[in-house]
Amino acid sequence: EAGVAQSPRYKIIEKRQSVAFWCNPISGHATLYWYQQILGQGPKLLIQFQNNGVVDDSQLPKDRFSAERLKGVDSTLKIQPAKLEDSAVYLCASSLVQLRDSSYEQYFGPGTRLTVT
Amino acid sequence: GDSVTQMEGPVTLSEEAFLTINCTYTATGYPSLFWYVQYPGEGLQLLLKATKADDKGSNKGFEATYRKETTSFHLEKGSVQVSDSAVYFCALRYNFNKFYFGSGTKLNVKP
Numbered sequence: 001e002a003g004v005a006q007s008p009r010y011k012i013i014e015k016r017q018s019v020a021f022w023c024n025p026i027s028g029h030a031t032l033y034w035y036q037q038i039l040g041q042g043p044k045l046l047i048q049f050q051n052n053g054v055v056d057d058s059q060l061p062k063d064r065f066s067a068e069r070l071k072g073v074d075s076t077l078k079i080q081p082a083k084l085e086d087s088a089v090y091l092c093a094s095s096l097v098q099l100r101d102s103s104y105e106q107y108f109g110p111g112t113r114l115t116v117t
Numbered sequence: 118g119d120s121v122t123q124m125e126g127p128v129t130l131s132e133e134a135f136l137t138i139n140c141t142y143t144a145t146g147y148p149s150l151f152w153y154v155q156y157p158g159e160g161l162q163l164l165l166k167a168t169k170a171d172d173k174g175s176n177k178g179f180e181a182t183y184r185k186e187t188t189s190f191h192l193e194k195g196s197v198q199v200s201d202s203a204v205y206f207c208a209l210r211y212n213f214n215k216f217y218f219g220s221g222t223k224l225n226v227k228p
Contacts, residue, residue: 004160042121042206042218043161056215091160106216108153108160 002026004109006092012115018080021112025073025094031055033106034067034077035091043091049075082116089113119144123207123219130197130226138192138222140181140207149210150174150183150190155221156203164192164205202226 005024013019025032030051035043046065047057052072060067064083069075079086089111124139142150152164152174165174170185179194190207207219 040220042208042220043216044218045215048215093161105163105166106161108162110158110160 004092004094004107006090006109006112008112009110010113010115012117013082015084015116016081018078019082019114020076020078021090021092021114023075023077023092023109025075025092026107028096029094029107030072030097031095032069032075033091033093033095034075035093037089037091037111039088046077079114082114084116087114087116119148119209119211119217121207121209121217121219123205123222126204126221126223128222128224130224132199132226132228133196134226136192136194136197136201136224138205138207138224140190140192140219142188142190142207142209144188144209144211146211147185150181151208151210151216152179152181152190152192153206153208153218154203155206161206197224197226199226199228 007022032049034046036046037043046060047067048055049069052069065079067077091111092109093106095106120143122141149168151166153161154164155161165176167174167183170183173182181190181192202225204221204223206221209217
Protein backbone atom coordinates (compact mmCIF):
# COMPACT_ATOMS: atom_id res chain seq x y z
CA GLU A 1 0.00 0.00 0.00
CA ALA A 2 1.10 3.56 -0.60
CA GLY A 3 2.62 5.36 2.35
CA VAL A 4 2.04 8.85 3.69
CA ALA A 5 2.88 11.41 1.02
CA GLN A 6 4.18 14.89 1.73
CA SER A 7 5.18 17.80 -0.45
CA PRO A 8 7.29 19.67 -0.99
CA ARG A 9 10.30 17.79 0.37
CA TYR A 10 12.35 20.95 0.79
CA LYS A 11 11.47 24.62 1.06
CA ILE A 12 13.58 27.70 1.62
CA ILE A 13 11.87 31.01 2.40
CA GLU A 14 12.73 34.34 3.93
CA LYS A 15 11.39 35.36 7.31
CA ARG A 16 7.96 36.99 7.25
CA GLN A 17 7.02 35.02 4.12
CA SER A 18 4.29 32.39 4.15
CA VAL A 19 4.56 28.70 3.33
CA ALA A 20 2.22 25.73 3.05
CA PHE A 21 2.84 22.01 3.36
CA TRP A 22 0.62 19.24 2.04
CA CYS A 23 0.02 15.76 3.38
CA ASN A 24 -1.90 12.81 1.95
CA PRO A 25 -2.35 10.05 4.55
CA ILE A 26 -2.66 6.35 3.95
CA SER A 27 -6.07 5.51 2.50
CA GLY A 28 -8.62 4.79 5.21
CA HIS A 29 -6.60 6.32 8.05
CA ALA A 30 -8.93 8.48 10.09
CA THR A 31 -6.31 10.11 12.30
CA LEU A 32 -3.73 12.54 10.98
CA TYR A 33 -0.91 14.25 12.87
CA TRP A 34 1.46 17.11 12.13
CA TYR A 35 4.76 17.19 13.99
CA GLN A 36 7.59 19.70 14.10
CA GLN A 37 11.10 18.24 14.40
CA ILE A 38 13.81 20.77 15.12
CA LEU A 39 17.35 19.64 14.38
CA GLY A 40 18.68 17.48 17.21
CA GLN A 41 15.28 17.06 18.85
CA GLY A 42 12.49 14.53 18.68
CA PRO A 43 9.23 15.25 16.89
CA LYS A 44 6.80 17.52 18.74
CA LEU A 45 3.07 17.21 18.06
CA LEU A 46 1.53 20.35 16.59
CA ILE A 47 -1.98 19.19 15.77
CA GLN A 48 -4.02 16.00 15.62
CA PHE A 49 -7.12 15.46 13.46
CA GLN A 50 -9.74 12.76 13.71
CA ASN A 51 -11.41 12.71 10.29
CA ASN A 52 -11.92 16.44 9.64
CA GLY A 53 -12.15 17.51 13.29
CA VAL A 54 -9.33 18.77 15.51
CA VAL A 55 -8.60 16.52 18.51
CA ASP A 56 -5.62 18.44 19.93
CA ASP A 57 -3.97 21.66 18.82
CA SER A 58 -2.66 22.74 22.21
CA GLN A 59 0.92 23.06 20.96
CA LEU A 60 0.14 24.79 17.69
CA PRO A 61 1.31 28.46 17.67
CA LYS A 62 -2.03 29.73 16.46
CA ASP A 63 -0.87 33.27 15.85
CA ARG A 64 1.12 32.06 12.85
CA PHE A 65 0.33 28.40 12.23
CA SER A 66 -2.90 27.00 10.83
CA ALA A 67 -3.95 23.59 9.60
CA GLU A 68 -7.00 22.11 7.97
CA ARG A 69 -8.33 18.78 6.82
CA LEU A 70 -11.52 19.81 5.09
CA LYS A 71 -12.69 16.51 3.60
CA GLY A 72 -11.13 14.26 6.21
CA VAL A 73 -8.39 13.08 3.85
CA ASP A 74 -5.62 15.47 2.72
CA SER A 75 -4.31 18.12 5.07
CA THR A 76 -2.40 21.36 4.74
CA LEU A 77 -0.27 23.12 7.33
CA LYS A 78 0.45 26.81 6.83
CA ILE A 79 2.86 29.21 8.45
CA GLN A 80 2.25 32.93 8.04
CA PRO A 81 4.48 34.82 8.68
CA ALA A 82 7.46 32.54 9.14
CA LYS A 83 10.16 33.17 11.74
CA LEU A 84 13.74 31.96 11.84
CA GLU A 85 12.88 29.55 14.66
CA ASP A 86 10.37 27.78 12.40
CA SER A 87 13.27 26.12 10.56
CA ALA A 88 12.61 22.43 11.08
CA VAL A 89 11.35 19.26 9.44
CA TYR A 90 7.56 19.05 9.39
CA LEU A 91 6.34 15.48 9.63
CA CYS A 92 2.92 14.18 8.81
CA ALA A 93 1.72 10.87 10.22
CA SER A 94 -1.50 8.89 10.06
CA SER A 95 -3.07 6.00 11.92
CA LEU A 96 -6.18 3.88 11.50
CA VAL A 97 -8.20 5.17 14.42
CA GLN A 98 -7.81 6.95 17.70
CA LEU A 99 -9.01 5.02 20.72
CA ARG A 100 -8.04 5.63 24.32
CA ASP A 101 -6.63 2.19 24.93
CA SER A 102 -5.39 1.31 21.49
CA SER A 103 -1.83 1.37 20.31
CA TYR A 104 -2.35 1.63 16.59
CA GLU A 105 0.86 2.33 14.79
CA GLN A 106 1.53 5.77 13.38
CA TYR A 107 2.88 5.79 9.83
CA PHE A 108 5.12 8.73 9.03
CA GLY A 109 5.76 10.54 5.78
CA PRO A 110 9.27 11.57 4.70
CA GLY A 111 8.81 15.11 5.98
CA THR A 112 9.28 18.60 4.57
CA ARG A 113 12.52 20.34 5.49
CA LEU A 114 11.87 24.07 5.94
CA THR A 115 14.69 26.59 6.09
CA VAL A 116 13.81 30.16 7.03
CA THR A 117 16.53 32.71 6.24
CA GLY B 118 4.43 16.16 32.87
CA ASP B 119 5.15 13.12 30.77
CA SER B 120 8.59 13.01 29.15
CA VAL B 121 11.20 10.74 27.61
CA THR B 122 14.97 10.97 28.08
CA GLN B 123 17.36 9.01 25.92
CA MET B 124 21.12 8.88 25.72
CA GLU B 125 22.83 11.38 23.51
CA GLY B 126 24.68 10.28 20.44
CA PRO B 127 26.23 9.68 18.19
CA VAL B 128 27.02 6.11 19.10
CA THR B 129 29.72 4.57 16.91
CA LEU B 130 30.18 0.80 16.88
CA SER B 131 31.96 -1.75 14.79
CA GLU B 132 29.93 -4.35 12.95
CA GLU B 133 28.84 -7.27 15.18
CA ALA B 134 29.24 -5.24 18.38
CA PHE B 135 26.59 -5.20 21.11
CA LEU B 136 24.26 -2.20 21.19
CA THR B 137 22.47 -0.55 24.08
CA ILE B 138 20.62 2.75 23.78
CA ASN B 139 19.22 3.91 27.10
CA CYS B 140 15.74 5.36 27.46
CA THR B 141 13.96 6.42 30.64
CA TYR B 142 10.56 7.97 30.99
CA THR B 143 8.41 10.01 33.35
CA ALA B 144 4.69 9.44 33.15
CA THR B 145 1.50 9.37 35.13
CA GLY B 146 -0.45 6.18 34.74
CA TYR B 147 0.70 3.33 32.57
CA PRO B 148 1.86 4.48 29.15
CA SER B 149 2.77 2.36 26.16
CA LEU B 150 6.41 2.59 25.07
CA PHE B 151 7.89 2.51 21.58
CA TRP B 152 11.11 2.62 19.66
CA TYR B 153 11.04 4.27 16.24
CA VAL B 154 13.89 4.26 13.70
CA GLN B 155 14.67 6.82 11.03
CA TYR B 156 16.94 5.69 8.23
CA PRO B 157 18.72 8.38 6.18
CA GLY B 158 16.29 10.17 3.88
CA GLU B 159 13.27 8.24 5.15
CA GLY B 160 10.40 8.80 7.54
CA LEU B 161 10.14 7.34 11.04
CA GLN B 162 9.22 3.66 11.22
CA LEU B 163 7.97 1.71 14.20
CA LEU B 164 10.69 -0.70 15.34
CA LEU B 165 9.06 -2.28 18.40
CA LYS B 166 6.64 -1.57 21.21
CA ALA B 167 5.52 -2.72 24.66
CA THR B 168 2.16 -1.89 26.17
CA LYS B 169 2.54 -2.96 29.82
CA ALA B 170 5.15 -3.59 32.49
CA ASP B 171 7.51 -6.53 31.88
CA ASP B 172 6.48 -6.80 28.23
CA LYS B 173 9.35 -7.32 25.83
CA GLY B 174 9.13 -5.86 22.34
CA SER B 175 11.31 -7.34 19.63
CA ASN B 176 11.89 -6.92 15.91
CA LYS B 177 14.79 -7.37 13.47
CA GLY B 178 17.04 -8.60 16.29
CA PHE B 179 16.33 -5.56 18.47
CA GLU B 180 14.74 -5.97 21.91
CA ALA B 181 13.49 -3.70 24.68
CA THR B 182 11.82 -4.57 27.98
CA TYR B 183 9.30 -2.30 29.73
CA ARG B 184 10.72 -1.90 33.25
CA LYS B 185 8.23 -0.12 35.49
CA GLU B 186 10.48 -0.26 38.59
CA THR B 187 13.26 1.64 36.82
CA THR B 188 10.97 3.51 34.38
CA SER B 189 13.17 2.36 31.53
CA PHE B 190 12.85 0.92 28.04
CA HIS B 191 16.43 0.37 26.87
CA LEU B 192 17.01 -0.78 23.29
CA GLU B 193 19.45 -3.67 22.75
CA LYS B 194 20.83 -5.69 19.86
CA GLY B 195 23.37 -8.46 20.17
CA SER B 196 25.19 -7.92 16.88
CA VAL B 197 24.74 -4.72 14.88
CA GLN B 198 25.13 -4.44 11.12
CA VAL B 199 26.11 -1.52 8.92
CA SER B 200 22.49 -1.42 7.74
CA ASP B 201 21.39 -0.58 11.31
CA SER B 202 22.96 2.87 11.00
CA ALA B 203 20.09 5.28 11.65
CA VAL B 204 18.57 7.56 14.27
CA TYR B 205 16.60 5.80 17.00
CA PHE B 206 13.78 7.50 18.93
CA CYS B 207 12.23 6.32 22.16
CA ALA B 208 8.59 7.38 22.51
CA LEU B 209 5.83 7.34 25.07
CA ARG B 210 2.15 7.09 24.12
CA TYR B 211 -0.41 8.85 26.26
CA ASN B 212 -4.03 9.92 25.94
CA PHE B 213 -5.79 9.38 22.66
CA ASN B 214 -2.80 7.98 20.82
CA LYS B 215 -0.53 10.99 21.24
CA PHE B 216 3.20 10.59 21.57
CA TYR B 217 6.12 12.17 23.38
CA PHE B 218 9.41 11.50 21.59
CA GLY B 219 12.94 11.52 22.96
CA SER B 220 15.57 13.61 21.22
CA GLY B 221 16.93 10.69 19.21
CA THR B 222 20.21 8.77 19.24
CA LYS B 223 22.24 8.49 16.06
CA LEU B 224 23.91 5.13 15.54
CA ASN B 225 26.87 4.73 13.18
CA VAL B 226 28.02 1.20 12.48
CA LYS B 227 31.40 0.81 10.80
CA PRO B 228 32.34 -2.27 8.75
